[in-house]
Amino acid sequence: MRAYVLSRLAQTALVVVLSLTAVFGMVRLSGDPVLLFMPMDIQAKDVNEFRQRLGFNDPLAVQYARFMGGAVRGDFGESLRYRSDALGLVLERLPATLLLGGTALGLTLVLAIPLGVVSAVHRDSPFDHAATVATVLGQATPGFWLGLMLIYLFSVQLRWLPTGGTGTLAHLVMPSVVLAAFFAARIARLTRSAVLEVLGEDYVLTARAKGLAETRVIAKHALRNSAIPIVTLAGLEAGQLLGGAVITETIFAWPGLGRLTVQALLNRDFPVVLAAVFLISVMYTLINLAVDLLYGWLDPRVRLRA
């Protein structure tokens, strides 16, 4: 078990190094961001001086070595736009993203799993059909459009909720609903099919035959055994929530990691982009590791090997 975790952590490190290298390579191939941050009425020779100072004139290998050396120490350089530590800027936004992502994940699980279970148990009932329609629609509706429509309805027309920003719980409502909607739909569908599958298994039939109450059958046998595919997907989705957060945070001006990344990309503020890539890939691989460990706990048949 320990060996497994260690080897997975080593893999994580490798993945992080490779993705940083890939992004570094692309960034340096794409030209010169310095100009974006210089005042407009500046002379060309001053721009060159600036570029020199920032080290953009050094050979690529030197830049790469300096970059990787810094990255190991958590030093991604100074944001070109904000003139402060890039990783610091990124870490500063992490709590907001975790709050949003956590709320959305909680909302997803609380809504989607009961929905899926009830749908499966009452298969082909009107509830099941309604739920199917809802989940199919939920999966097809793009999050950013849903966000736009919610803003139109609740902020522009009804003026109930703020369009964006943070501060009160009211600010959290629309972003977390939008972020949760898509995943809730997927997880509800998956829960339904996983529970349906399990409900047909022998041990459930046996449990029923033993005269166990239906709720107990579902809670004890069906749910526990259908948990593995659900956890797998939820784990994958938890990572994808980071991707969803990019869009949701931008629409609702939520001061998190995703919005910062989008802005840094728009501004070609590459130290910040690289720091964000670093943090996102670390988080992503760690989430996947956590999901794998959860498997072992849920299903003793799964043995983890390095």
Added chain:
Amino acid sequence: MRGLRCLLVVPLLLALAGAPSAAAQDRVKTREIVVGLGAEPRTMLAVTIVDWTTNTQLEHIYDRLLDRDARTLKPKPMLATAWRVVNDTTWEFTLRPGVRFHNGEPFNAQSVKATIDYIKDPASKSHYAAYWRKVKEVQIVNDSTVRLVTDGPWPSLIDRASLTDALMLPPKALKELGPEKLNQKPIGTGPFRFVEWKRDERLVLERNPDYWQGPADASRVTFRFIPEFSARMAALLSGEIDIMKDVPPHALEPVERSGRAKIRSAVSSRINYLALVNLKPGPMQDLRVRRAMNHAVNVDELIALVLKGRATRICGPLSPANVDFAPVECYQHDPARAQALFKEAGLDPAKLQLTLDTPSGRDKIKNRNTGDMFFLGWGPSVFGQGVMEPLFQASQTYSSYGNNKAIDEKIARTITVVDARGRAQAYAELHQMVRDEAPWVPLWQQHDLYGVASHVEWAPRADEKVWMYDARIIAR
């Protein structure tokens, strides 16, 4: 299922809890103003980054040597009470006595020297270093007198001194705390003191009760950063913010109709123009084609239909708000004349294909790989050098036109004329030369439109400063 129902109730409760209009009334009582801006400041360190949004917020914390009149944009006293030209290369400023920084440190000649030295120090990596390059030395005559010595005649020094290029830093704090600490907690002499900056969310300032011009009416000013226009507008209409920048012309009616806010506008000194690129081979190298373009574009119609009249046409390179402005004759909209000029230049206007780039490609402008034309807004430009030099010389980063010896020489001479009458005369001649060369289709000064809550009284300015010292809160 009960859990589900609870979940549905929660958002409704939250919605009620967040009912926003009460907040606006509270702010009237506590005399607080919330301003919605499209972007956040890039730093809290003065004289480091050239960026409008950053500076308009920093100016509330830091004062400049000179101010500008809100209407005429002419320099006027601020931290310096008077200035005089000692000789062609020496300017002397008399400083206001009794002014203190927010940390109690006195403002004096040391501050001026420390500020300019900080800017010129390569370690500061200040964008302003290039602007102050001509200043060789800052001489402290006594506590309240300081001399700036330049390496040649430089009349625009006075203009730089009245802009955010000279926000005065506290010398002792700068030395003891260092720039990094000042970035976290800026210390100036301005009308407001720093409270907190939550990145991507808000900058909070409080009134400086000891401000040398007298305390501001607002006890607290919060800048909130709301990038999306619709979101800013919703925030204004629901009472979350009191002042919003940049209401687009099509949205004026909903604001006026809301009863919660009114529209205030100012004709900005920012100019918008269509550059006719002569720095690369193409039809735009022909003067006749550039003139034809000037006759072909119907600027008045564009203003009336697209901007709903919320812009003022310009005909020359500077806006009338610029201190060095001189009037020139407009090119009249005349399609027939344009056609004739195209034909004279050997081009068939029916077959002519030109490429127009929009300003999202600033890199393109610098790298000189735009199409035959590009559209750019420049400003807020308040003095002539800041337009003529960067935009009409081939060596400059953002120019589209150049390699005209006569104009190059004229610019070089004009920007060194120190005496006021001679300067006006030189700029008038330069205006005419530029107009005849038709390097652009000059388009318009935009009108800056602001939404202002009904309980706030505030007027926007031509230099685009969102200056909350002038704002008044009126109880209804």
Added chain:
Amino acid sequence: MRHLKAWLGIGLTAATLVAAAAAPWLARHDPLRADFAQSLRPPGTPGHVLGTDQLGRDLLARVLHGARLALFIGACTVLITAVGGGLLGLVAGFAERWPSAVLMRIADVQLSFPFILLAMTINAITGLGLRNIILSLSAAGWVVYARVVRGEVLSVKQRDYVQAAAALGMSRARVLFRHVLPNVAPSIVVVASLQFSQFIVAEAAISFLGFGVQPPTPAWGSMLSESRDFLYVAWWLAAFPGVALALTALGVNLLGDWLRDTLDPKLRV
């Protein structure tokens, strides 16, 4: 219910295809032609069924041409990723040893980064525009095919007839194309259909954020992005392109579900 969903999927997809193909005939206006005198007209205006945008361009024409663009991008991306990813998967599955290991490590790296963020980053860095969005989506999307196909190959390879063919001295390439390819084809078709709508939505999201197809080209994502400035005065600009996008995604999703149920019920993507 199942049949209903299948028919709905086929119907919606067909409708989108027809709308895209017949765009110039269904909407008489040029989607790029501005007419300032007719700006921001509401739906139902004579001559402009869905109204006009801020520049007076006909919204119906823009939405229909948007369908063309969306389907084009979706189709190109699916084609590139299916062929490219599929081939890589075939090779990885057959070669085993190091090509397989290398390929799967690369896939891991890719999967350690949210799909949309990856595509967006590539775009932001390499430049914006139609060609680049197709390439960046492809670069971010090939992994699924490679994995699915590799898995299939590994299992097909164990089967007797393939082993037999190899034992009889059939060349590797021949085994690959005669025996393996026909077996993995259904999986590829199913994955492609499921990926198709993901690509369309991702393209819209990326264009929405400003990293994709650039105005004035009528792409649903950038239309929705522009519509944000007009929420107060023109709801239709935000509503119709979004409805079109959602219906297209819905149709293709349902079609994909149906294909999976019929062709390859065990596949999980």
